[in-house]
Amino acid sequence: MPALPQYADDLITRQMCATAHLDAAFAREVLEEYAADGIRSVGLPFGVNLVALVRHALAAQNRRGRRDRRLLALEGTLAAALVLGVTAVVNHHTGFGTALLLVAAAVFPVAGFVVYESEWALRRAVVDLKNPRVRAQEQVPAAEPALETGLKALRSANMVVYGLEAESENPFVGSGWRITEAVWSPFDVGRPAQALGGGTLTPLPFTAADLHHHLAKEMPKATGLSSLRARNRLYVRGPNVAALGTDALPDPTRRPLPTIPSSYVKSGAVTPGGGMETYLCLWTAGAGGQVMVSMHLRALLNPPKLSWEVAAYVLPPLGPRFRLPAEYSASESRLRLNAVRAAVTFAVPGVLGAARRALSRRAAAASRARDLERVRKEIRRGHTGYDYGSTNSLRERAAHWREMGYGERRDAQNYFKLMVQSVLSCTAAFLESRNVDTADLNHQQQQIVSLQTFNFNGVIGQLQAGAHNQMNVGQPMPPPGGGIGAGVPGNAPGVPASPAGLP
Structure with a gap:
């Protein structure tokens, strides 16, 4: 009898890893639960290779971080070039001012290349996850040894x-x-x-x-x-x-x-x-x-x-929200074209919103750190009954x-x-x-x-x-607890949506 095709044993893990690349909110949710500092315990992840998932979430976060740091630098260049260029023109240094304004205009093509590089790396990472011959956790760099040891401990x-x-x-x-x-x-x-x-x-x-x-x-x-x-x-x-x-x-x-x-x-x-x-x-x-x-x-x-x-x-x-978009079944040329489209769409808002996104992430991290420290102070003072x-x-x-x-x-x-x-x-x-x-x-x-x-x-x-x-x-009731959920891709509570809908 002919052998029928089978699902990969780690299909769920691969789907979640791919979503971590595609959905910035989900990647943050993964890292906040399993890689960030915390006090409360975490639920057992039945059927999920946590080491692979956290590695891919970290890779996705690092890739977005590199993109946004470059866009932030370009936003600073744009602001400086505009201010200095206009000042030079006003002071009748027309040649120098024109050159600075050209530099400001060149920021957006450079930003388009930065976004394209990030978007193509994202698509390549998702496509690589469809290869069953390579383990999901081997497709991206390893995390810190102490973190991975803790993740493996949850298995037993x-x-x-x-x-x-x-x-x-x-x-x-x-x-x-x-x-x-x-x-x-x-x-x-x-x-x-x-x-x-x-x-x-x-x-x-x-x-x-x-x-x-x-x-x-x-x-x-x-x-x-x-x-x-x-x-x-x-x-x-x-x-x-x-x-x-x-x-x-x-x-x-x-x-x-x-x-x-x-x-x-x-x-x-x-x-x-x-x-x-x-x-x-x-x-x-x-x-x-x-x-x-x-x-x-x-x-x-x-x-x-x-x-x-x-x-x-x-x-x-x-x-x-964990279904791959249809484009990931297309050819490489089609994927590259889609990456170009994403770069053209996101170049301008990506540059103009870089500082806002950086401040938003920093504010969210600071707020979480303050909440943790407040609870820890209460525990150190001997207040019992904390729910772990x-x-x-x-x-x-x-x-x-x-x-x-x-x-x-x-x-x-x-x-x-x-x-x-x-x-x-x-x-x-x-x-x-x-x-x-x-x-x-x-x-x-x-x-x-x-x-x-x-x-x-x-x-x-x-x-x-x-x-x-x-x-x-009785009446249907889902399991207790919060989280982003399993619906369509979205942003974490309190996190503004990225311009153009990009992660």
């Missing part, structure tokens, strides 16, 4: 700090839209299993942490999903993370650590603390990583009863529910059902290894599988529990 994070704004809607920040939420009916785990030769076996004691650990190891194999990942994570309420001490928050004026000693994670499964609980997090990606599905499980062990708390979420594909938690993630804000096609809905529902069945089968295998009778679990297993529902006809907002663990759908 075992602690997530969620903000108070997200607590009631989605403490599993970054997971997307909630599809189901349930607590399965408890089943008996207090009876010993029967021995093969007759009599009963001696049950071996176990904790919820032991069960979580077993499922984390066995679930990838049990589901048959090669892309499934499993990790136990401690979910901590934003103001409560300081109670964990320096193991989680070595500097109260900086972000919490994404990775803490595993003993805290085990403890959160056995004996949850105040605003601290451990969940087994399972997540997998659809074709090209366009859809991310996740399930968050917590074993509720109250001997002799055991149950599972289950919350399932889906991250839809990226929104319309995040409310969402960059990937979550980029998702758009209406981009979920039939295939994505079908695959996501299949993944969830595979996870449910595998959770039950792995639980049964674990109990059998502990010499526990699984008759009660086996009796309920089919009922749980058949009645567990995942609604893809609309985003679940307000949920009401119905019979048989079914969740009734």
Whole structure:
């Protein structure tokens, strides 16, 4: 059979990298969340190569910075040449004045070349991202080693700090839209299993942490999903993370650590603390990583009863603002022509607005620095209760529910059902290894599988529990938190639009 073309495994990362080049507001959003100084934690970026994304955002920012510095110098040259030229003409130095006025007029063709160079480099960077043979993060220079080390640490994070704004809607920040939420009916785990030769076996004691650990190891194999990942994570309420001490928050004026000693994670499964609980997090990606599905499980062990708390979420594909403009499917000559058009359009406003854009960026950076320092002063003074938690993630804000096609809905529902069945089968295998009778679990297993529902006809907002663990759908509601969103390209709040619509 002929091999059909497949989506690139890092398709989502490449789309976001391309948007960072095309949309200055999005590039700033990436860098403010993952590369800038801050205090609040960041949501986990499921399915996104953060190292590649930050590298491309930095490359885009640096390219725009070089362009604007040159345009600013040209604006200064223009102003000086005009003032001196007019002064010379008025003082009857006509030849010298005329030469200066010619210099002023020449500023705009030079500016056109500067803009063209930047626009062509932008288009070349976006086109290069369409080459699957070269990794996205290798197409641009590396960032600072310390920054990249911190970004890589998020891949193995075992602690997530969620903000108070997200607590009631989605403490599993970054997971997307909630599809189901349930607590399965408890089943008996207090009876010993029967021995093969007759009599009963001696049950071996176990904790919820032991069960979580077993499922984390066995679930990838049990589901048959090669892309499934499993990790136990401690979910901590934003103001409560300081109670964990320096193991989680070595500097109260900086972000919490994404990775803490595993003993805290085990403890959160056995004996949850105040605003601290451990969940087994399972997540997998659809074709090209366009859809991310996740399930968050917590074993509720109250001997002799055991149950599972289950919350399932889906991250839809990226929104319309991440679609490449049609011109990026054209030939190189067409791309160069479009770069020339952009240069002609932006040359004059680019020069005349260079100082304004520079002042606007500097004012925004100064305002952000002042806000951070104000909060840090309050923390240093001993004011407790600061909310270190995040409310969402960059990937979550980029998702758009209406981009979920039939295939994505079908695959996501299949993944969830595979996870449910595998959770039950792995639980049964674990109990059998502990010499526990699984008759009660086996009796309920089919009922749980058949009645567990995942609604893809609309985003679940307000949920009401119905019979048989079914969740009734209220009004659609997106995940909590702010951000630019996944609509059409735009500018960040408070940032004026660039002349001619260029980034």
